[in-house]
Amino acid sequence: MDPTLVLQGVLSGLLFGGVYSLMAVGLTLIFGVMRVVNFAHGDMMVWGMYLALLLSTRAGLDPYLAFVACAAALFALGLAVQRGLVDRIVDAPHEMQILLMLGVALVLENLALVAFGPEPARVRSALSTATVWLGPVFVDVARLVTFAVAVVLTLALYLFLFRTDVGRTVRAAADNTYGALVIGTDVRRVYAVAFGVGAACVGAAGALVSPILPFQPATGLSLSVASFNIVIIGGMGSLLGAFIGGLLVSVAESLGAVFLKPSLKELFSFSLLIVILLFRPAGLFGKRL
């Protein structure tokens, strides 16, 4: 095995991992606050991609700028889904929550199918064709920018949660919902903010990845599965775990594609899941179990 090839695999996996991290951070935020698993997470991401496509083809906006609008649109979608649907089942048994969220996923996927058709799409960016050489390996400038923006957005989320009053309230509700209620928190509002911000993360992730990952409506399912994988590896509800887990899973998939073949890349990431759960049943940074 050529070491340069391995290095190339690690690097491109790492760079792609920024998007995985951002996507998983959104999922873990929603789960941490509401204890609801957003099975529509990947489909929300696909909508972020299609919005980037629309903004690119209709308005000529580069996805590396359009991600802001996509995040805002998904924030609104998340807010609507939370207020209209999830709010009614926050305290319901898990199987009811799962059914509802799977329903949302199906609706989002099929709406995308109706609107855009089943063919794979890809968004063009001015950066798509540029590459730079770093010693023996080359990197796509697009991947580099995707990674940088995703990491900056994750950091921004961290600052929001740890440095602002609203963010602290979100963390308090995640830590102890009853305690938050006792001190007079409008917990419904906190839930709406958390769901909106979680959806905005995945919307931005979708737009940022749209120039480097071909997609179609059915892509949502595999993205959801990847998100769950990452969040379980990192530890349910842990932001740091989701961030690190996103990079790990992406590198594992990338190496899987190098050592085996691209269609078997998940073999590596799920093996990683099994190995980590064997040694740390609550995930890398999970406390509860």
Add this chain to the structure above:
Amino acid sequence: MSALLRLDGLEAGYGDMTAIRGVSLEVRQGEIVALIGSNGAGKTTTLRAICGLLPLRRGTVELDGRRISGLRSAAVVAGGIAHVPEGRQLFPTMTVLENLELGARSTESRRRRGETLERVFALFPLLAERRGQLAGTLSGGEQQMTAIGRALMARPRLLMLDEPSLGLAPVTVSSIFANLAAINRDGVTILLVEQNVLRALRLSHRAYVLENGTIALEGASQRLLVDEGIKRAYFGR
């Protein structure tokens, strides 16, 4: 003296079960009122019904003559009632300082957050030392102080506490009860739920005894301290 808090015929419960029935009581401005009773009497239920954490089936709650029953807990806290709940209910993975600051929710209490924080630290100097520590790693007494401090950050007119002595060593209970007296001297009215009847009666001006969900006895704490029925039921004689 006018009533700051007035409960009239409260009824509440869980599912089919009625936990409190026809509970009426009054807390006047500046008082410390104790609500005592054995396990399962309905003390916690009464406090939760007052702050909108549990829906009322019947009855009304008035704060300063204004009806607050039916309001959500956020509105009740904004109206001037802060609650130190059973089991403290802190935010374990957040620091003491964050726990305290979270207590200031209304616009007014947020505006005066720094000033209130200084008062809380003056009352509990230990919390100032521990401000950077995670609340989940505090001792039981420190957690109770944090819970009381967090409630004070809301700048309440009425402070309600649910068994602040639970699980604490006698010296710690003494110091917390001394703090409650100081808080009351600062002008905060207190409704105190306790199973530690002797201490509660010594601290309070008046008391109500809750039995099986209804008020069985009420009166001046001095008088209840020498009441034969109370002595038999609670002081083990």
